[in-house]
Amino acid sequence: MRIVFMGTPAFAVASLDALITAGCDIVGVVTAPDKPAGRGKKLSESAVKQYAVANGLKLLQPVKLKDPEFIASLKALKADLQVVVAFRMLPEVVWNMPPKGTINLHASLLPQYRGAAPINWAIINGEKETGVTTFFLKHEIDTGDILFTEKVTLTGTETAGELHDRLMQKGAGLLVKTVKGVEGGKYNEHPQEQLAEGVELKHAPKIFKEDCLIDFNQPVEQVYNLIRGLSPSPAAFTMLNDKVLKIYNATYEPGETGISAGGFVTNHKTHLKFAARDGFICVTDLQLEGKKRMGIEEFLRGVRL
Incomplete structure (x- = not known):
């Protein structure tokens, strides 16, 4: 399959590297534009951009995801599948473009902890387990049909940074499994489960x-x-x-x-x-x-x- 990868931080780099190591055909990488950072406001490149440049991958850095020029460039890549890890919310014109759809890796056991900071909130709330989930994107954020999940038991002492690194590696492996499953038609796509009565749905909004x-x-x-x-x-x-x-x-x-x-x-x-x-x-x-x-x-x- 021809795959376009979308992501920005280091968490996404592990997944991109795992896909390439597994022999996947990454025909393009989409990441955030360079941004001023630090006291000198020097332009800073995303971790995904640095990896893409170092590995000679075709790179797109749209400011706006509905920009006609970006849409045309994306279509020209003729992707069969798009893979999203720690990126922005996509408009339908983007996620609905490839024939096999767009899959996302999320750092929680969906439907729990939908949102921008699932790793942080799982620890803040004292959870005993969390994990990673792959699913097909659709309109509402983090609500698409689930492909695969993998659970992780929490120690009760780890920091968000330590859990981030564990889930980064778990997620990379799960994403390769998912892509191979989609490619071979070997997956059991199913809607996100309804929580049992009395079980609270917990969210993971951005941290302020x-x-x-x-x-x-x-x-x-x-x-x-x-x-x-x-x-x-x-x-x-x-x-x-x-x-x-x-x-x-x-x-x-x-x-x-x-x-x-x-x-x-x-x-x-x-x-x-x-x-x-x-x-x-x-x-x-x-x-x-x-x-x-x-x-x-x-x-x-x-x-x-």
Whole structure:
């Protein structure tokens, strides 16, 4: 099959590389336009673009997905199938173009955690398992008929960054299986299941800054899950000495704290503990506004609390 691949971040690169390694015919790659980044506003290329250029793949970088020039260029590739991993929402004129359709890889067990940040929200909500799903695109986002899924058991201690890397590799393998299945007609396409009565449908909307502010009035395990679910980016934060303190990793100690929620105790050498509703968050990896990211002992050597 002639395949057009669409994606932007590093998560998508693993899938693109897996397809090429498996011998798939990638006739074109669609990714985001270069964007200014950093203090110097130097143009930054997406991870997918860097991979495509390094491997001599034909590249398209449309600003608008309905642009007639882009549509014409896409049609000229004569793809049998389009594959989407971590890209923008596609208009029907794009996803409905190839004869075998357009498939998407999503980092959750659909229908749970439809949306932009499924990895983050699965950890924030303290899930015991998640996974990856491949499905055919249709009008409503993340609602298409499912092709294959693969489950992953969560440890209860991993960060979103660590889970990202696990699902990136799992997803790449599942995508190759899916493409081979579509090519050979060996797949069992089925609608997304209706949840059993009483089972909550959970969503995975984009993460905003207000989602990252820690509320220490919540149960300590819930605070711990928020910290893990936002690490390493965009990172959960609180205020310390009137400055933003990002917390990338921590442990927690359930029990009575003896101080009000949000207060902290420290021995100025090895530990900094913030009180939550029913226990302490013990910070291990953090960054104070204006400083570099560091471990707790290095941090305490350089700051007066």
